[in-house]
Amino acid sequence: MSETENKPLLDVENLTVRFEVSRGGGWGKRSYLYAVDDVSFTVKRGETLAVVGESGSGKTTTALAVARLVPAYEGAVKVGGTDILGLEGEALRKARQRVQFIFQDPYSSLNPRQRAEAIVREPLDSLSTKSEAEKQEIVDRLFRAVGLRKEQQRLFPHQFSGGQRQRIGIARALATQPELIICDEPVSALDVAIQAQILNLLRRLQAEFGLTYLFISHDLGVVQHMCDSIAVMYMGKVVEHADRLSLFNNPLHPYTAALLSAVPSVDRARREATRRILIPGDPPDPVNMPKGCRFASRCPVAEARCRESAPDLRDVGGGHRVACHLVDERAVSPLAALT
Amino acid sequence: MTEPLLKVENLRIELKLRDGVAPVIDDLSFELMPGESLSFVGESGCGKSMTALAIMGLLPEGIGRIASGKLIFDGEDLTTASEARLRQIRGNEISMIFQEPMTSLNPVITVGEQIAEVLRTHQGLSRKAAWDQAAELLDAVRIPNPRSRVSDYPFQMSGGQRQRVMIAIALACKPKILIADEPTTALDVTVQAQIFDLLRDLRAQTGTSIIMITHDMGAVAEMAERMIVMYAGRKAEIGPVDQIIDHARHPYTQGLISCVPHIMSDLTETREELTEVPGIVPSLREFGRDQCLFASRCKYRSGECLQHRPPAKGFGNGQISDCWHAEAL
Amino acid sequence: MSDTPVIPEEPIQKARHPFVEAWEMFRRNHAAVVALAVLVLIILGAIFGPILYATDPFEMVWAPFSPPGVDGYLLGTDYLGRDMMAMVLNGARVSLLIGLAAAVVSVVIGVTVGALAGFYRGLVEEVLMRITEFFQVLPTLLFSMVVVALFKTSLPMITFAIGVVSWTAVARITRSEFLRIRELEYVTASRASGVKNLRLMFKVILPNALPPIIVQSALMVGSAILFEAGLSFLGLTDPNIVSWGQIIGSNRQYILDASFTVTIPGLAIFVTVLAISLVGDGLNDALNPKLRQR
Numbered sequence: 001m002s003e004t005e006n007k008p009l010l011d012v013e014n015l016t017v018r019f020e021v022s023r024g025g026g027w028g029k030r031s032y033l034y035a036v037d038d039v040s041f042t043v044k045r046g047e048t049l050a051v052v053g054e055s056g057s058g059k060t061t062t063a064l065a066v067a068r069l070v071p072a073y074e075g076a077v078k079v080g081g082t083d084i085l086g087l088e089g090e091a092l093r094k095a096r097q098r099v100q101f102i103f104q105d106p107y108s109s110l111n112p113r114q115r116a117e118a119i120v121r122e123p124l125d126s127l128s129t130k131s132e133a134e135k136q137e138i139v140d141r142l143f144r145a146v147g148l149r150k151e152q153q154r155l156f157p158h159q160f161s162g163g164q165r166q167r168i169g170i171a172r173a174l175a176t177q178p179e180l181i182i183c184d185e186p187v188s189a190l191d192v193a194i195q196a197q198i199l200n201l202l203r204r205l206q207a208e209f210g211l212t213y214l215f216i217s218h219d220l221g222v223v224q225h226m227c228d229s230i231a232v233m234y235m236g237k238v239v240e241h242a243d244r245l246s247l248f249n250n251p252l253h254p255y256t257a258a259l260l261s262a263v264p265s266v267d268r269a270r271r272e273a274t275r276r277i278l279i280p281g282d283p284p285d286p287v288n289m290p291k292g293c294r295f296a297s298r299c300p301v302a303e304a305r306c307r308e309s310a311p312d313l314r315d316v317g318g319g320h321r322v323a324c325h326l327v328d329e330r331a332v333s334p335l336a337a338l339t
Numbered sequence: 340m341t342e343p344l345l346k347v348e349n350l351r352i353e354l355k356l357r358d359g360v361a362p363v364i365d366d367l368s369f370e371l372m373p374g375e376s377l378s379f380v381g382e383s384g385c386g387k388s389m390t391a392l393a394i395m396g397l398l399p400e401g402i403g404r405i406a407s408g409k410l411i412f413d414g415e416d417l418t419t420a421s422e423a424r425l426r427q428i429r430g431n432e433i434s435m436i437f438q439e440p441m442t443s444l445n446p447v448i449t450v451g452e453q454i455a456e457v458l459r460t461h462q463g464l465s466r467k468a469a470w471d472q473a474a475e476l477l478d479a480v481r482i483p484n485p486r487s488r489v490s491d492y493p494f495q496m497s498g499g500q501r502q503r504v505m506i507a508i509a510l511a512c513k514p515k516i517l518i519a520d521e522p523t524t525a526l527d528v529t530v531q532a533q534i535f536d537l538l539r540d541l542r543a544q545t546g547t548s549i550i551m552i553t554h555d556m557g558a559v560a561e562m563a564e565r566m567i568v569m570y571a572g573r574k575a576e577i578g579p580v581d582q583i584i585d586h587a588r589h590p591y592t593q594g595l596i597s598c599v600p601h602i603m604s605d606l607t608e609t610r611e612e613l614t615e616v617p618g619i620v621p622s623l624r625e626f627g628r629d630q631c632l633f634a635s636r637c638k639y640r641s642g643e644c645l646q647h648r649p650p651a652k653g654f655g656n657g658q659i660s661d662c663w664h665a666e667a668l
Numbered sequence: 669m670s671d672t673p674v675i676p677e678e679p680i681q682k683a684r685h686p687f688v689e690a691w692e693m694f695r696r697n698h699a700a701v702v703a704l705a706v707l708v709l710i711i712l713g714a715i716f717g718p719i720l721y722a723t724d725p726f727e728m729v730w731a732p733f734s735p736p737g738v739d740g741y742l743l744g745t746d747y748l749g750r751d752m753m754a755m756v757l758n759g760a761r762v763s764l765l766i767g768l769a770a771a772v773v774s775v776v777i778g779v780t781v782g783a784l785a786g787f788y789r790g791l792v793e794e795v796l797m798r799i800t801e802f803f804q805v806l807p808t809l810l811f812s813m814v815v816v817a818l819f820k821t822s823l824p825m826i827t828f829a830i831g832v833v834s835w836t837a838v839a840r841i842t843r844s845e846f847l848r849i850r851e852l853e854y855v856t857a858s859r860a861s862g863v864k865n866l867r868l869m870f871k872v873i874l875p876n877a878l879p880p881i882i883v884q885s886a887l888m889v890g891s892a893i894l895f896e897a898g899l900s901f902l903g904l905t906d907p908n909i910v911s912w913g914q915i916i917g918s919n920r921q922y923i924l925d926a927s928f929t930v931t932i933p934g935l936a937i938f939v940t941v942l943a944i945s946l947v948g949d950g951l952n953d954a955l956n957p958k959l960r961q962r
Contacts (some may be wrong), residue, residue, distance in 0.1 A: 054527035055498075069856055093862050109853040113686060113875040126862035154683040161619050172861070189381040191620070192554060196598035196613040203612070218528065221557075225600035225610060248606045256883045262532035263602050264557035266584055270602070271560065278536060279529055281483070282497045 005186075007081065008042035009212045010049075010066070010180055015075035016037045017065045033287050035061040037236035038075075040313070045179070045231075046215040048206070050227035052259070054219060056283055057233040063182045063216045067101045068092065079180060091259050099126045100173040104185040106165035107333050110157040117143075117153035123175040142171040145208075146201060163194035174209070182214045187222065199226060200337065220263050224248055232256050235283055235294040238313055242320040250331065252322045254299050255279075257335050277335065293325070301326060301334045342414075343370035344548055345394070345517055350408035352386070352393050354623065355401070362627040363389050363403070365572040371516065371548055378551045378563035378580070380595070384620055385569040391518045394550075395435055396425035413515070431461040434509035438521040440501035450477070450504045451489035457511045460528040476507040481537060498532035506537065513545060520552045535561055556596055560584060565657070568592045571621050571632040571665045574651075578658030588652075588660035588668050590637045591616070631663065639664045693954040700950020703943040710940055714764050717757035725754040726902050733926040746929045747919050755910050756936055762911040763937070766827055767893035773831025774886050774892075779874075784844025787850060787869050793843075800839050808833040809898060816904045823906055830895045834888060842882050879955035883948050889919035890944035897937055912937050937939045 017036040024111040036058045043049040053059040064070035066077050068084060076083045084095045100123070103109035114166065117139050123137045130277055143150060146167040157165055166186065173181050186202065187195040199222065206213060217223050223230060224244065231241040240253040251257045258277040267273045279298045284290055290297065292307040299306065305325055316331045326334035352364035371377050379387040392398050393405055396417065410417040412433065417425065429435075437443040444656040445453060454476055455469035464472065470489070477485035480503040493501055502522060509517055519538070523531035539562070540596045542549055551562055559566050560580060568583075568591065570574040587593045594616035618636040625632065634644040643663050652665045663668070694700060723729065728749040729741070736752070738746040744754035767785040785796040812829035819825050849855060850873060858872050899905055899911030905914055920927035 054529060067860060069860055088786070096860065096862045098624065101857070103853045103857055105853055109857050111854045111858070111872060115683065122858060122863065123861035126864070155681065156683060156686060158686070158689075159681055159684060169857075172857070175861075192599050193382060193616040194619070196615050197617070199600070200612050200615060220528070221600040221602050224602055224606065225613065245606055245608070246644075248602070258529060260528045260602065264531070264535070264555065264561040266556050266596060266599075266601050267603075268559045268560070268581065268584070276532065276536070278533060280533075282499065298589060 009045040009080055010043040010214065011076075011078040012042070012062075012066060012136045013040050013078070015062065015065060015077065016073045017061050017070060018073045031287050032085045034236050034289075035286075036065060036072075039073075039233070039236075039238050041231050041238065041241055043180075043212055045212055046206075046210055047228040048215050048226055050215045050223040050230045051233060052217055052219060052223055052230060053233035054259075056235065057162060058236040058285060059216045059218075059233050060184055062233070063101075063184050063214060066184050066214060067099055068096070069101070072142070076079075093127055097123075097176040098178050099180045099182065100176065100178040102166075102169050102173045102181060102183045102186045105189050106162045106169060107189070109169055110165055112157055115154050115156055116148075116160070117156075119168055120175055123172060127176050138175065142174055145174070145205065146171045161194075162190050163197060166190060166194075166198055170198075170205070174205065177209070178211070180212045180214065182216070184216045185218070186215075186230060188217070188219065195222070202226070220260060232259070235286060235289070237294065237323065238321075238325045239295065240321065241313065246318065246320045250320075250333070252316070252320065252327045252331060252333050253295075253324050254301060254326075254333075254335055255295050257333055258300075293323075301337070341372060342502070344373045344375075344413060345371040346409070346411040347390075347394075348409040348411070349392070349439065350393065350405060350410065351406045352389055352398065353406040354389075354403050356623065359628055360406075362406070363572050363623065364393070365627055367408075367574055369567055369574070369577060371550065373515070374542075374546045374548055375565065376542065376549045376551070376563045377555060378511040378559040378566045379569055380553060380556065380559050381569035382554055382595075382620060384571075384623070387569050388520055390569075391435060391550065391552055394516075394518065395429055395433060396420070396422070397429075397435075427461075430457050430509075430514075431512045432514050433516045433518065434512070434514040435503045435518040436502070436509045438524050439526070440498060440505050441493065443505055446493050449490050449492055450496070451491075454504070454508050454511055457508055461512045471502055472511070475513055477504070479510075479541070480504070480507045481533075484610055497530075498526050499533060502526060502530075503537065504532055506534075506541070510541060510547070512544070514547060516550060516648040518549045518550045518552070521554070522551070523558065524553070524555075531558075531589075538562065556584075556599060557601070568595065572626045573632065574661060576658070576660045576662075577635070578660075579656065580652075582656050582658050588654060588658060588665045589662045590639055590664075590668065591633050592660075593668065594636075602644050631661075690951075690954040694950050697950040697953060699884075699946050700953075703946035703950070706939065707943040707947060708754070708761065710943070711764065713757065714760035718754070718761065721754060722756055723751045723754040725750060725758045727751070733922070733929070735926075735933075736928055743932055744926075744928055746915065747922055747926070752915075752929065752932060755915055756884025756912070756933060759910045759912040759915055759933065760936065762823070762909050763893050763896060763913070763940070766823065766830070766896045766911070767889045769827045770830035770834065770892035770895070771885055771888040773827060774835040774888055775881070776839025777831070778835035779881065780843050781835070782839040782844075783846055783874065783877075785839070787865070787873070788844035796839075799841075800836050804836040806833060808895075812895070812899060813902065813904055816899065821904060821906050823909065826899060826905060827897060829899075830892050834892065834895070838881060838884055838888070841851055841880050842877060845880060846873055849873045849876050880952075882955065883952045886944060886948040886951055890941040892935065893941055893944075897923060 003113045015036055016034065016038055018032040018034045021031050021033045039062060051059045051062060061070060063080055065072045072085055077085050079098055087095050120139050120142055121135055124130060125282060140150060143153060148164065148167055159240040187198050190198060205211060215226055228243055230247045231238050234255050240256045251260055258279045261274050261277045281298050284294065284297055296302040311323045311325045313321050315321050316327055316329055320331060348368050350364055350367045351362055353360040354363045379390065381387050394410060398404060405418050450567060451470060451473045454473035456473055458464045458469040474485045474489045477489055482488055482500055482503055523534050538549065555560060563580050565578065565582060566580050567574055568589065570591050576592045583592060584596065587596060594614065597614040600613060600614055616636055621632050629648050630646060631644040631649045634640045649661045649663045651659050651661050653659045727786050729751050730739055730745045730749050732745055732749045734741055734745040736742060741751055741753065743756060746752055781796050781800060783794040811833050815829040816826060855872060858868060863872065896911060900911050900913030901917035903917060905911060915933040916930050925931045
């Protein structure tokens, strides 16, 4: 195995993103909202890491920070060994070639005044030095690859359906032949029948171009289908990170278990077998985070030590990482005791 | 044999376009029994929300109207009811909750006041009585510290709590029918689970019928007893939820169920491609034609599908499918 | 399952630029279309009128105050016996030209200030906004009077004087549009594509910020015409040119005796500015994104 195959393509270390929140009097102490708090994970080349969480989990901010679209406060984001957080100018532009982004809302992520071909060509115009002819050829190929026709190149975004617009967004993301594509809820705004088309397309493209995906989503069904490994985020922290089979067949963190049980199921057998774990209340105030585990206030099995100190993200065997005091090397869910 | 609470007969709703009209609901008929939970499923633009608005008499003025058909609620035909009568019914006997709790609640009025207003309007309660009742309703929808939260404004509450307030307002006058239009689409899945749980319990306590409009088959399976699958303004399939999920008799229903990646209990390494339903939904202009509107996307398509509107075929167990090939599926 | 007939493929539409769609919407507003036609007539009249009707507006052709139509002069003569028709036609050129030029000056200043403020925020925004507020609270008529009085009363100076006090509305609109648009996803997408700031401002954001700016600019032409009329009325204008306001100003003492010398140019101003306002309204509806279907 060569050097590059062993090392992960994306290595995020202690990433922290904070926003200033002005509360109280104008001259008071500044308070911050740590949207992403000391997050670390890696993604191997050619694989898909899904980052899941609900609103306020920090998953979208993580994606934006990795893409350098939002400033990070601390940490490192290494793409193929190079920390892109420290880059500026020409070096940053070279990095952008390698890391591209697919946005969630097909209705607002395309410039309404640009034709489809211009939208797809934009990254090439800014980040590459190819000739006009070469760029046109690439655009033609990309349109074909995402299932759009050449005659549609001159149309404007409002003349396309939601699914087609998302295809344009995907074509744009592929323009510079990136290694890593960050997909921020790429199908959430689409109808279910179109979702299937786009998900299949994304998987086909991944196989064809050897892409690595960082896939952000709140939809666990989609995640289960698309990913190789999953990181579950809650209130800015990663609470569990495991490969696909481990996480779905043996979720260890109580929040993960609750999340999985909350997904409504078409499968009657599964519905009857799954004990619905209802987590009461709402997440705590993100600006005044309680000390200790952030999930403790809603956790069905929280103990005193959970409220005292925050658990670290620990590997409990086979690369399965959990941040919970009640999970040890036996890798058994603390909720098992409840059933 | 009880009488149905709501009987919709050959309902046709027309939407005015720049050059003509389009039947956004085309010859829809169904029944809702008292205490039953029925779900309308379909993608955007299929007309499911329009049906709900028509029942409430809230079709956009000047643009949408009920062209023909009957909406018989408790023996009374709502299509011929006066605006005054419809106002009496709205919020009182038939209530509705919407998708976006932030824009459905008035941001400058306290939640207590919004609940109390409904009580004073329809039940003639005094200010104090209505306020007290509002606090009790907040308790019934499981908002902690209801007595103090009653004077909160919507922005002081989370999305899930605001949706509960909407439910409290909708159920304040103990309506016979509650229409929920995509009630949890904008909410997190754990909050959605709480809301579904709440709706199920409230229904058990009060016997209110629920019409739930959604695009999520999973939600339908959790919440409804019967479902109506809508496509391009027409009913594609109707029947008991379990029967349809076990054996759908319309290609669109099949597509809808199988194109969504569902969480599986015992996961294995194998991953199949999701079944795609090719093409896109027809535009409003193409509604109403005398052919099956799903034909261009259907793998079972044959000559007659493109020439005539498909007939309704029953299957004995309450399942009815509008498809030329229903038996073969 | 029988042999599946071929689905007719979705026909490819023709590319429709958002401005083409806007024109379609504009066309449906009857008042605006009529107003546009009137405006076109006025402009044509201003361009070709003085050529076709070659009388010198300063030449005294007849006795003063000849009523319209009485002595063969369609619009009569003014207090010096000059041909009103020639004056109105020549005045049209001046009024329209100044109106347009002043609006252009305002828009250029306003868009630049607003774009920089809305895009860069922070200190740049603070400073530019304070400058904008300063110009906003200036008594505009007084200030332009001062400018014109201090420097010479030439057409360019008048244009400058009007333009330099009217740009604040455009600046505010531009800034507010920039603030809104810079948060939209397609701007982030362009940044992810590596587009640099200057290009981002003028090639990505500005084209999308145009609708309210266009509407405001159209209306500003109208108000610039009125402004110029006001200045001319007060005599602060180049005495060697004729403008509608100047006609009114020089004939104002005779308003009771020969009202037509005042009402005719007044009517000209009124009709022109009204037409511009209606066109501006039509543009507003046509370019309003809410009316466009998704």
